[in-house]
Amino acid sequence: xxxxxxxxxxxxxxxxxIVGAFTMGPAGVAAGRKKAPNLVFVFPDQMRGQxxxxxxxxxxxxxxxxxxxxxxxxxxxxxxxxxxxxxxxAMFMTGKFPHSNGVLSNCNSxxxxxxxxxxxSDRCWSDVLKDRGYSLGYIGKWHLDxxxxxxxxxxxxxxxxxxxxxxxxxxxxxFDFWHAYGTYDYHLTPMYxxxxxxxxxxxxxxxxxxxxxxxxxxxYIRNTGGKYRDPxxxxxxxVSMNPPHTPYHLVPQKYVDMYEGxxxxxxxxxxxxxLSANSPGGKIARKSIKNYxxxxxxxxxxxxxILNTLKVEGLEEDTIVVFTSDHGNxxxxxxxxxxxxxxxxxxxxxxxxRWPGRIRPRHDDLLMSTPDIYxxxxxxxxxxxxVPRSVQGVSRAxxxxxxxxxxPRSQLYMWAPVGQPAWGRRGVRTKRYTxxxxxxxxxxxxxxxxxxxxxxxxxxxxxxxxxxVVAELTKELEKWLRKNDDPWLKS
Ligand code: CA
Numbered sequence: 001x002x003x004x005x006x007x008x009x010x011x012x013x014x015x016x017x018i019v020g021a022f023t024m025g026p027a028g029v030a031a032g033r034k035k036a037p038n039l040v041f042v043f044p045d046q047m048r049g050q051x052x053x054x055x056x057x058x059x060x061x062x063x064x065x066x067x068x069x070x071x072x073x074x075x076x077x078x079x080x081x082x083x084x085x086x087x088x089x090a091m092f093m094t095g096k097f098p099h100s101n102g103v104l105s106n107c108n109s110x111x112x113x114x115x116x117x118x119x120x121s122d123r124c125w126s127d128v129l130k131d132r133g134y135s136l137g138y139i140g141k142w143h144l145d146x147x148x149x150x151x152x153x154x155x156x157x158x159x160x161x162x163x164x165x166x167x168x169x170x171x172x173x174x175f176d177f178w179h180a181y182g183t184y185d186y187h188l189t190p191m192y193x194x195x196x197x198x199x200x201x202x203x204x205x206x207x208x209x210x211x212x213x214x215x216x217x218x219x220y221i222r223n224t225g226g227k228y229r230d231p232x233x234x235x236x237x238x239v240s241m242n243p244p245h246t247p248y249h250l251v252p253q254k255y256v257d258m259y260e261g262x263x264x265x266x267x268x269x270x271x272x273x274x275l276s277a278n279s280p281g282g283k284i285a286r287k288s289i290k291n292y293x294x295x296x297x298x299x300x301x302x303x304x305x306i307l308n309t310l311k312v313e314g315l316e317e318d319t320i321v322v323f324t325s326d327h328g329n330x331x332x333x334x335x336x337x338x339x340x341x342x343x344x345x346x347x348x349x350x351x352x353x354r355w356p357g358r359i360r361p362r363h364d365d366l367l368m369s370t371p372d373i374y375x376x377x378x379x380x381x382x383x384x385x386x387v388p389r390s391v392q393g394v395s396r397a398x399x400x401x402x403x404x405x406x407x408p409r410s411q412l413y414m415w416a417p418v419g420q421p422a423w424g425r426r427g428v429r430t431k432r433y434t435x436x437x438x439x440x441x442x443x444x445x446x447x448x449x450x451x452x453x454x455x456x457x458x459x460x461x462x463x464x465x466x467x468x469v470v471a472e473l474t475k476e477l478e479k480w481l482r483k484n485d486d487p488w489l490k491s
Pocket of ligand 1: 086
């Protein structure tokens with residue numbers, strides 16, 4: 001079947017707004033399926049790709065993810081291309097890189113003068129599903145709106161920077177059920193705006209955020225009282241948990257107790273964390289690694305509850321479930337506290353997708369990039385022809401379904417200072433190397449090259465030893481930057 005034939009037939013089949021006419025897709029991927037699949041997309045905040053028990057890297061307890069991974073496709077090389085909150089979230093929602101979607105920094109009062117927020121005019125994957133007859137729910141952290149004065153009165157809007165902002169219904173990109181907030185890191189007393197809340201009337205909950213959100217996800221999936229979604233429509237639900245983000249101590253004790261008797265030396269097994277007394281990274285790891293892992297275990301526990309609800313409701317077969325994160329966490333590696341750097345702990349994220357009977361359980365080292373998520377999901381769900389031409393990500397649906405398909409050579413890495421889109425760090429990550437060039441006004445250009453095979457903890461910069469690799473990867477980087485129309489090339 002040709003793509004043209006598929007597209008014509010699809011348009012004809014859906015002309016009357018018929019949902020679930022799954023006869024199309026670039027690879028005929030959804031052909032023959034009668035029922036429109038649901039989507040449950042769960043992504044905690046700051047959960048690194050190493051923090052999965054079955055990967056045998058961090059000594060972390062994740063029984064639900066271990067089981068889920070055995071039932072799904074695990075991408076062992078998935079990254080967050082700009083590993084910090086809002087840029088990831090905007091790439092996920094729009095399928096475009098930051099220079100194309102305008103979210104070049106975290107959304108807060110510092111970046112607000114540069115219109116750093118998700119554009120209402122962008123056509124997100126959720127807008128497409130809305131138009132194709134889906135019910136859509138969003139639970140948890142959104143972080144895609146610029147705060148404006150007078151700032152919402154809440155704890156994280158009272159410091160030097162304001163962060164939290166309400167998302168008005170017109171900016172929700174099709175999500176008709178809403179229980180979310182911009183940013184708010186008080187995990188034991190989280191706040192939310194509900195579907196009908198005004199900006200002035202958020203609610204606060206006395207419950208650990210992920211637990212509350214898993215409760216609510218359960219209600220949404222069960223559609224308790226018929227009040228969460230249209231029972232006659234397929235649904236897409238996003239659950240965006242804030243833990244394992246800072247502050248790490250805001251975690252139920254029962255999860256900390258699961259690591260009882262473990263010393264910091266037992267828990268930190270990465271050679272790039274210097275645990276000596278005066279090392280900045282060592283101090284961070286000593287203070288927080290146990291609570292970070294406890295939070296990961298708590299997220300795992302709550303994710304398990306969501307999976308169980310799908311099972312009890314008989315929706316496992318008809319629901320695509322994705323588990324990933326917006327970026328990772330150094331928590332002491334390379335003396336770095338958190339994220340927004342090129343290191344593996346910051347860039348690499350979990351990515352597990354399960355669709356029983358359709359996606360064969362396995363591991364794959366595909367170099368998945370964040371903007372690929374949008375076209376891949378829509379393609380899997382039978383709406384590949386609806387992906388706007390402006391989307392820069394590439395559908396990996398054929399590869400997910402058959403193991404065969406286009407594989408990229410590299411992934412882009414980037415960071416730009418607030419209001420300076422032509423500056424900052426740009427790089428590429430391949431299966432072998434991580435390569436980064438840093439350009440900051442009035443500073444010397446810095447080049448970094450790590451051999452991630454010979455030096456898995458990225459302890460050595462070999463840029464001066466390997467000029468031929470630097471030259472090759474510079475060309476590869478320039479390809480990405482030209483594609484993204486990135487002004488960094490000329491700075
Ligand atoms: Ca984040």
